[in-house]
Amino acid sequence: MTFRPANTLVFTVIMLVAIGILVTTAFSVVTHSNRVASVRTTTQKTVQTAEAGVEKAVFCLNNPTQCGLTAGQTFSGETTTVGSGSYTTTVSVAGNEATITSTATVDGPQGSVTKEIVAKTTIAASVTPAFSFGVQAGIGGISMSNNAFIDGNIYTSGSVTGSNGAYVTGDAILTPSPGVLDSISNPAISPLNPQDFGRDGSQNDYLVQSFIPTVTERVYSVDLKLAKVNAPTSTVKIRIYSDSSNNPGSDLTGGGQDLQGTVPNSTDANWFGTSNGDGTGWKTQIFNPPTNPILTAGTKYWLVLSTSGASTSRYWTVVTDADDTSYGSGTAKRGGSTSGMTALNKDLAFRTTMGGVNPTLSLPSVQGTAYAYTIDSTTVGVKAYYNNVVGTVRAGGQTCNNSSNSGNCYSGQSNQPTVSFPITDSDISAFEGQAELGGTQSSSCAINGGTIGPKRFDCDVSLSGTVTMNGTVWINGNLTISNGAVLKLSDGYGTSSGVIIADYVTDRSSKGKILLDNNGNLTGNATAGTYIMAISTYNNLSTGYAIDVSNNLSAGVLYSPFGKTYIKNNASLKEVTAYQLILENNASVEYETGLASAVFTSGPGGSWTYKKGSYQIVE
Structure with a gap:
């Protein structure tokens, strides 16, 4: 192609x-x-x-x-x-x-x-503490008088007493706190180092041992390793004394109690054996003197053993160590009285169990169901569960006695689960850490109006006027809200609630108190179901109150896990948790169900x- x-x-x-x-x-x-x-x-x-x-x-x-x-x-x-x-x-x-x-x-x-x-x-830092009760109290219990009332359920590991129209609208749950083996001195028994007392004249009628409890509780039992020598005719009294300049001060037990049960003879070769006990040598004394005081953790006390009618041939003997090393927080002494005692430079063999004391309910009226080891002269609206009744006890119209086990009265069925306080020490520490993010202030602590928080105050703080809380406040001292002052939660919290804490970390037995007086008030924000919770860590049960409230306070949540809360004169709270609570003169706690799920946060100034x-x- x-x-x-x-x-x-x-x-x-x-x-x-x-x-x-x-x-x-x-x-x-x-x-x-x-x-x-x-x-x-x-x-x-x-x-x-x-x-x-x-x-x-x-x-x-x-x-x-x-x-x-x-x-x-x-x-x-x-x-x-x-x-x-x-x-x-x-x-x-x-x-x-x-x-x-x-x-x-x-x-x-x-x-x-x-x-x-x-x-x-x-x-x-946010906590949902589940406030399930109108009032939760520790072993200090609840005391109510002069038309004071609690609208809601109560739970305590102490006794509840009331008079002159006091009442509870819900259930009353009283359950003993678990016994805790606390102070322990357990010297070796080989070689045996006995210490005699009630011998060699009356100058040796007293044998004492100092100790420091680690929990704030009543003494449930005292264990000793002791024996008789030639069947003494006298008995032994057991008491607890306060401390006075490293010597026994005053009797806290109303005269104490006699040594109970069979005590072995020291010549018995088996006084540490099973024929006279469990082989350990311990002689347990359930401690139930006329007065059984609450002992404060970290405070020195004295276990006092005494007898009379000294005899050189019939006396008592107690196991000790030889060098004062069995118990690091105390020592033993002896003498003719609790003054002018002679140091022994040794420790007695002893143990204390704290807590576990059975509480008593003695209140004019409980409108719900009652659970208590002993119920004394109380009218119960629904059912009563108990181990012992004293006086006239009626439940749902039925008279209860110690053999009842049907209808509305149930003997021998008082035990209920133990419930811990809803806020822990670590929760409080976390809140304090959030407050410190806003800085520390140690002057100008009289605050009139304006805003507060987040902040740590190293001073005693007083509020006046209306003060808005923008974040968690930690007061390393005392707090006073009085004369119509109002602490109001910021709207920035939204649906959450806030916390103000009085915690004097240097010495919780001297400061960290909260006073709400003369119409001073704690209020939530514009959102329903919000609260301010005031926490006090003051722990001195002998002097003053951790939280003292009076005269028409009408809102708020109070929390004093180590001390007493005193509410009087028409004051009304939403929820109270305290080691011990005293309500007087028309004071009330009126529980709101939303508290069971309320969230307490460190607020807008917290750590995000x-x-x-x-x-x-x-x-």
Whole structure:
């Protein structure tokens, strides 16, 4: 076949067009790929810029003073330029949750890219203590008089007493706290180091041992390793004394109690054997003197053994160590009385068990069901569960006795589960840590109006006027709210509740008290079911009250786990937890069911951390 020039020209043109199309297409593909890569890079920078805004917002929430704010203020957002772009953050706080929205725009070769990130943070220190009772008290129990009442259920490991119209509308649950083996001195018995007393004249009628309990409780039992020598005709009295300049001070037990049960003779080869006990040598004395005081943890007391009618041939002997090393928090002495005693430089063999004392319910009226080891002269609205009744006890109209076990009266069935206090020491420490984030103040502690918190105060604080609480407050001293002063929860808490603490860490037996007097008040914010909880760690049961409330207080939650709370003169609370509670003169506790699920947080000034699962990139 013969090709003509015209055909050749056509072919050449077609080839050139095809090549041009291919080149153009290839260029377009490369250009598009570069554009996509550029946009992707700009998008990544935009997301990183938005994340930087979120990180800055969290930092400013936790460190307002480093972001141009004053302590206690809440960061609300900002607009900031970063490189070739910028971000704008907004912060919305509701109680213990903050929502951070960060919108970033970054300029790139292909134009600007905008991305939005939403993240949530929560306050680290928040507690849902589950206040399930109108009143929860420790072994100090509850005392009510002169028309005082509790509208709700009560729980205590101590006794409940009442007179002159006092009553409880709900259930009364009294259960002994578990016995705790506390102070222990257990010297070896080989070789045996006995210490005689009631011998060699009356100058040795007293044998004493100092000890320091580690819990605040009543003494349930005292264990001794002792024996008789030649059948003494006298008995042994057991008492507990206070301390006075490292000697026994005064009797706290109303005369004490006689040594109970069979005591082995020291000549019996088996007085440490099973024929006279359990093989350990311990002689257990359930401690039930006329007065059984509450002993305070960390305070020195004296275990006092005494006898009379000394005899050189008939006396008592107690196991001791030889070098005063069996018990590190005390020592033994002897003498003719509790004054002018002689140090023995040794320790007696002894043990104390704290708690476990069976409580008594003696209240004019319990409108619900009653659970107590002993019920004394009480009218119960529904059913009564007990081990012992004294006086006239009626339940649901039925008269109860110690053999009843049907209808509304049930003997031998009083035991109920032990319930711990709803807030722990670690919870209190966490709240105090949150308060310190707002700084420490040690002067100008008389506050009239304005705002307070988060803050630690190293001084005694008094409030007047209306003071708004913006965050947790820790007072390393005493707190007074009186003369119409109101402490009000900030609306920034939203649906959560707040905490103010009086905790004098140097010496909880001298300060850390709260006084609410003359119409002083604690109130929540505009959201129903919010509260301020006032916590006192004052622990001196002999002097003063941890929390003292009177004259028309009408709201709030009180918590004094180591001390007494005293409420009187028409004051009305929502919930009270205390080692011991005293209600007088029309005072009341009127429980609100929402307290069972109330969340107490460190407030808008707390420490904020990311809420897991809340991070979201909005396209």
